[in-house]
Amino acid sequence: MRTLLMTLAAALALGGAALAQSPAPDPSAAAKPSPSPTTVVHIKNFAFAPETVTIAAGGSVKFVEDDDTPHTVxxxxxxxxSGNLDKGQSFTHAxxxxxxxxxxxxxxxxxxxTIVVK
Ligand SMILES: [Cu+2]
Structure with missing residues (x-):
């Protein structure tokens, strides 16, 4: 007498494709940098002050022209x-x-x- 088990193997191969995906964590709960306030750079005495600023991505820098001589950014x-900036004018860039x-x-x-954007 013989026992044939081959049909059993085929039946088992069809199992196991139904792994449920776990729900994604709420992205709004993650630490997100809040929109940074506008950073100000003054243009005075033929220099940008401060010369280097570091901001978060998406932030803006406002360049304020305080010099008697026209400048640009x-x-x-x-x-x-910025185009020409006279004293008292400003230019903002994101x-x-x-x-x-x-x-x-x-x-x-x-x-x-220099603007360093993180
Ligand atoms: Cu200048």
Whole structure:
């Protein structure tokens, strides 16, 4: 007498495909940097002050022209440009992506500054 068990193996192979996915954790509960307040850089005495600022991604920097001489805030890669700023004027730019952003004054290229975005 013989016993054939091959059909049993085929039946077992069809089991086990129904693993439930666990629900994703609530993303709003995660630590998220809150929108940072606008950081201010003053333009005075032919310099940006502070020369380097660090902000969170999505934050803005407001450049305030306090000098008697006109200046600009011009990205070194020309991605943005304030145009001419006279005393009392300001220019605000938002930095969306992390990175290091160099800028200068188009009238006085030795005036340089850096925005570090985390
Ligand atoms: Cu200048």
């Amino acid at each position: 011009t990205a070194t890669d020309n991605s943005y440009d 930095y969306e992506k992390p990175g290091t952003y160099a800028y200068l004054c188009a009238y006085h290229p030795y005036m340089k500054g």
